[in-house]
Amino acid sequence: MNGTETIEDFYKTKLNWVPDTLRKEIGHFNVFKLDDFVGCHSKPIPYSRKDYFKISLIIGRNIIYYADKTIEIKKQALLFANPQIPYSWEEIDDQQTGFFCVFTPSFFHHFGNLREYDVFKPTGTPVFELTNEQAEKIREIYLRMFDEINSDYQHKYDALRNLVFEILHHTMKMHPAKKTQKEQINAAHRISILFLELLERQFPIEDTRQRVSFRSASDFANQLSIHANHLSRVVKATTQKTTSEIIAERILQEAKVLLKHTEWNISEIAFALGFTEVTHFNNFFKKHLDLSPTQFRSA
Numbered sequence: 007m008n009g010t011e012t013i014e015d016f017y018k019t020k021l022n023w024v025p026d027t028l029r030k031e032i033g034h035f036n037v038f039k040l041d042d043f044v045g046c047h048s049k050p051i052p053y054s055r056k057d058y059f060k061i062s063l064i065i066g067r068n069i070i071y072y073a074d075k076t077i078e079i080k081k082q083a084l085l086f087a088n089p090q091i092p093y094s095w096e097e098i099d100d101q102q103t104g105f106f107c108v109f110t111p112s113f114f115h116h117f118g119n120l121r122e123y124d125v126f127k128p129t130g131t132p133v134f135e136l137t138n139e140q141a142e143k144i145r146e147i148y149l150r151m152f153d154e155i156n157s158d159y160q161h162k163y164d165a166l167r168n169l170v171f172e173i174l175h176h177t178m179k180m181h182p183a184k185k186t187q188k189e190q191i192n193a194a195h196r197i198s199i200l201f202l203e204l205l206e207r208q209f210p211i212e213d214t215r216q217r218v219s220f221r222s223a224s225d226f227a228n229q230l231s232i233h234a235n236h237l238s239r240v241v242k243a244t245t246q247k248t249t250s251e252i253i254a255e256r257i258l259q260e261a262k263v264l265l266k267h268t269e270w271n272i273s274e275i276a277f278a279l280g281f282t283e284v285t286h287f288n289n290f291f292k293k294h295l296d297l298s299p300t301q302f303r304s305a
Contacts, residue, residue, distance in 0.1 A: 064083055214277075222250075261291060
C-alpha cells in the first residue's frame with residue numbers, strides 16, 4: 007500500500023496545481039465533476055489512505071477496493087471515504103460520470119464529529135447503491151454545491167457544510183442495496199481508534215484555563231495501559247503515520263482555530279496547547295507552516 011495521500015498530493019497529482027490558500031486555511035473544501043477525472047482524463051487511483059474526507063457520486067460500473075472488502079458498483083452509488091481506511095476503485099465501463107467533494111477534518115471543526123456517522127466508521131458501510139431517483143436527488147445537491155462555492159455569499163462555506171450534512175442524512179435514511187457484513191476489527195485497529203478518540207477528547211479548547219494534557223506517545227500509552235512502543239507500532243501500522251505526527255497535526259489544527267477565531271494572545275494559546283514556553287510553540291508552528299503564529303493570524 008502506498009503512503010498516505012495528503013490534500014496537497016491530491017491537487018498536485020490530479021490538477022497539477024495547489025490552491026494558494028490551502029496551507030493558510032483552517033479547513034478546506036472543494037467540489038468537482040467526476041467526468042474530468044475519468045476516461046481519457048483518468049489517472050490511476052493508488053490503494054492508499056487519504057488525510058481528507060471524500061464523498062463521491064459514481065455513475066457507471068466500478069469495483070471499489072475498501073479496507074479488506076471488494077464491492078462492485080453495478081450502476082450508480084455513493085462512496086464515503088475517510089482518513090482511517092485505504093481505498094481505490096477500478097472502472098469497468100468506459101462511460102463514467104458523477105461528482106465528488108473533498109474536505110479536511112478541520113473543515114467541520116466545531117460543526118459536528120463526522121466520525122460518529124456510520125458511513126465514516128471503520129466498520130460502517132462505505133458504499134451505497136442508488137436508484138435512479140436517489141441518484142438524481144444527490145446530483146441536485148452537488149449542483150447546489152457548485153452554485154454556493156462559486157457565489158459571493160459571505161457564509162457560503164456554512165451553506166456547503168449544510169449540503170454535506172444533507173447528503174449524509176439523506177444517505178443514512180436509505181437502505182443500501184447490498185449490505186456488507188461488519189467484520190471484527192483486530193486488536194491493533196481497536197487500539198488505534200482508542201488513541202484517536204482519547205486525542206480528540208482534549209478538544210476543542212474553549213477557555214484559556216484549559217490545557218492539553220496528553221502530548222506524547224507515553225502519555226497516551228499510560229492512559230491506555232499499554233507500552234508506548236506497542237502503541238507506536240500499532241498506530242503506525244494502521245494509519246501509516248507516527249503517533250507524534252498525528253498529535254502534532256491535531257495540535258496544529260487547534261492552534262490555527264485559536265489564532266483565527268479568538269483574541270487570545272500567543273502565550274495563552276501556547277499554554278492551552280501544552281507548550282511550556284511560547285518560543286517552543288512558535289518554533290513548532292513555523293516548522294509545520296513556514297509561518298509564525300503572528301504571521302498566520304494576520305494573513
